[in-house]
Amino acid sequence: MTLPEQRRILKTAIPGPRSVALQEQRTAELAGGLGVTLPVFVDHAGGGILVDVDGNHLVDLASGIAVTSVGAAHPEVARRVADQVERFTHTCFLVTEYEGFVQVAAALNRLTPGDHDKRTALFTTGAEAVENAIKIARTYTGRDAVVVLGHAYHGRTLLTMSMTAKNVPYKQGFGPFAPEIHRVPSPYPFRWPGGPAAAAEEALGQLREVITTQIGAENVAAIVVEPIQGEGGFIVPPPGYLAGVADFAREHGIVFVADEIQTGLARTGDLFACEHEGVVPDIITTAKALAGGLPLSAVTGRAEIMDAVGAGGLGGTYAGNPVACAAALAVLEVIERDGLVERARHIESIVRPRLEALQAEGSPIGEVRGRGAMLAMEFVRPGTLEPAPDLAKAVSDDCHAQGVVTLVCGTFGNVIRLLPPLVIDDDLLEDALTVLEQAVRRTYA
Numbered sequence: 001m002t003l004p005e006q007r008r009i010l011k012t013a014i015p016g017p018r019s020v021a022l023q024e025q026r027t028a029e030l031a032g033g034l035g036v037t038l039p040v041f042v043d044h045a046g047g048g049i050l051v052d053v054d055g056n057h058l059v060d061l062a063s064g065i066a067v068t069s070v071g072a073a074h075p076e077v078a079r080r081v082a083d084q085v086e087r088f089t090h091t092c093f094l095v096t097e098y099e100g101f102v103q104v105a106a107a108l109n110r111l112t113p114g115d116h117d118k119r120t121a122l123f124t125t126g127a128e129a130v131e132n133a134i135k136i137a138r139t140y141t142g143r144d145a146v147v148v149l150g151h152a153y154h155g156r157t158l159l160t161m162s163m164t165a166k167n168v169p170y171k172q173g174f175g176p177f178a179p180e181i182h183r184v185p186s187p188y189p190f191r192w193p194g195g196p197a198a199a200a201e202e203a204l205g206q207l208r209e210v211i212t213t214q215i216g217a218e219n220v221a222a223i224v225v226e227p228i229q230g231e232g233g234f235i236v237p238p239p240g241y242l243a244g245v246a247d248f249a250r251e252h253g254i255v256f257v258a259d260e261i262q263t264g265l266a267r268t269g270d271l272f273a274c275e276h277e278g279v280v281p282d283i284i285t286t287a288k289a290l291a292g293g294l295p296l297s298a299v300t301g302r303a304e305i306m307d308a309v310g311a312g313g314l315g316g317t318y319a320g321n322p323v324a325c326a327a328a329l330a331v332l333e334v335i336e337r338d339g340l341v342e343r344a345r346h347i348e349s350i351v352r353p354r355l356e357a358l359q360a361e362g363s364p365i366g367e368v369r370g371r372g373a374m375l376a377m378e379f380v381r382p383g384t385l386e387p388a389p390d391l392a393k394a395v396s397d398d399c400h401a402q403g404v405v406t407l408v409c410g411t412f413g414n415v416i417r418l419l420p421p422l423v424i425d426d427d428l429l430e431d432a433l434t435v436l437e438q439a440v441r442r443t444y445a
């Protein structure tokens with residue numbers, strides 16, 4: 001299939017009549033707990049465009065939450081997937097093996113930070129990767145406790161939901177939660193009481209104190225950190241924080257796990273977000289962008305840690321499915337061949353100045369932050385830190401009505417995040433930013 005025309009085209013109101021009809025059916029058939037950002041049904045997609053069932057061309061600033069970095073129908077991914085589907089769809093890697101699994105593992109061992117000896121295990125979802133990272137760290141250390149940050153998001157399964165910080169909608173009513181999860185403050189520079197310059201040192205002090213006085217460092221299996229907090233609001237830790245956590249972990253025999261499920265694989269303008277700070281995690285979890293939309297996740301780490309679990313201790317029927325592996329091999333090739341790390345930096349060079357100019361106009365944007373093609377703006381009541389989720393929602397709704405797919409995130413629901421496919425055309429991106437600027441101006445001008 002050829003790429004849809006890379007231009008925003010509105011043929012109907014958004015959502016259009018066919019989407020509205022399908023939405024009625026959805027409401028009648030689906031569990032109410034499944035939410036939706038924009039009730040539009042997609043017919044086909046590619047590059048920076050989603051074409052809906054009414055023929056509207058929407059600009060994609062979401063990538064299905066940082067998944068379709070190479071676009072939602074990259075020809076190389078489509079070709080390799082089609083070829084694999086014709087050869088075989090499944091064997092269960094625990095029953096009989098196939099080469100794609102080993103090749104994806106080898107690629108991740110090569111591409112992840114650090115030149116130490118590494119091993120990889122593949123799974124299906126991001127949450128599963130995080131769960132397995134914990135299983136591995138617990139076995140390796142013989143310890144139980146897991147330390148996570150405020151504003152963290154690690155998934156929706158029992159263990160990862162327990163590790164996730166935000167109550168509504170992720171946890172409310174779903175307890176009791178998994179034990180031995182301990183939370184330390186996130187060094188959220190914009191909201192740090194002592195100011196952004198003090199955030200790294202003070203947050204590290206609190207982490208050390210909580211771990212030493214409340215848990216006991218000798219009881220901690222893993223510290224799990226998103227190198228940029230995603231769902232929590234695109235919170236970039238202050239310089240030195242990640243390295244400080246890694247040092248503390250090393251000093252105490254704690255496994256330092258970087259959850260790069262949202263940040264990884266070129267999104268932030270480096271292959272992994274940890275690299276911006278030269279930090280080498282013991283274990284790194286990836287998913288999302290790894291297989292261009294097919295469900296695949298991975299745990300990659302130091303060989304001696306990864307090999308702690310005995311044969312049979314890790315797995316899953318669909319873990320490292322061959323079709324998903326074929327997609328991942330295409331994605332990893334495209335990232336390297338088409339220079340998507342540089343593309344992410346180029347996207348930042350277009351988006352950041354426009355968002356910063358918008359902030360400087362006196363708009364209700366308290367902060368513009370992020371890295372690469374993972375940028376966001378936090379909305380507040382002007383001159384205060386009081387979150388303004390109503391403004392974020394109004395701006396996002398306005399963008400949706402104009403055919404630009406934006407996402408809201410953040411513990412306070414007041415952050416608009418931009419996650420365009422890394423292959424988006426410059427003109428299309430500029431057009432979407434103009435829509436976004438107009439939407440922000442409508443909230444205050």
Ligand code: PLZ
Binds near residue numbers: 153
């Ligand atoms: N770790 C850092 O961002 C998934 C959540 C969408 P799964 N983020 C999108 C939703 O509301 O369910 C995520 C993440 C980080 C883990 C996960 C979990 O990945 O593939 O959704 O399980």
